[in-house]
Amino acid sequence: MQQSDFFQSVFQVVKLIPKGRVTSYGAIAAYLGTKKSSRTVGYAMNASHAIPGIPAHRVVNRNGMLTGKMHFDTPYRMQELLELEGIKVEKDVVVEFKELFWDPTLELEL
DNA sequence: ACGCTGACGTAAC
DNA sequence: AGTTACGCCAGCG
Structure with a gap:
């Protein structure tokens, strides 16, 4: 806690990311x-x-x-977590990234 | 108090 | 088309 509002906003958006979906730093920043x-x-x-x-x-x-x-705890932790959600990762790159991409400015913006 | 660094991204060369 | 430079905000030396 006690993070800057910027941090809190970022966490807020990240928490809203649906399971099996991914987003980018820039997308959050843009939002x-x-x-x-x-x-x-x-x-x-x-x-x-x-923050849990x-x-x-x-x-x-x-x-x-x-x-x-x-x-992360381990370098593979991130990839494993993604695969557990159905996201395929190959060579540290999300497969079908653009299809799994979840843009907050597109989903959350009114 | 000053400056470098860092899970990025865009522009310029 | 690949590489270099800069901007941005916050944390740490």
Whole structure:
């Protein structure tokens, strides 16, 4: 807790990601209105480990690559979690990423 | 208090 | 088309 509002907003969106779906840091940043701060979104995910209910494994980069897998308990943890949800991961890249992509600005925006 | 770094993304060369 | 540079925000040395 006590994270900046930016972090909280990021966590909020990540928690809303449906199972079996993925999103990108930039998409979250864009939803928050600061698409240029996509870096900070990823940084927020780094702090998400302290908060339960944050499926950080569902958040990948714009390329669909599991860039943050190394920050998990184990490097394969992220890929395994994704596969458990039905998301196929090959070479650290989400298969059919664009089809599994869940854009908050597209689903949450009014 | 200042500066570098980092789970990204876009623009420029 | 591949590589380099910059912006953004927060944490840490």
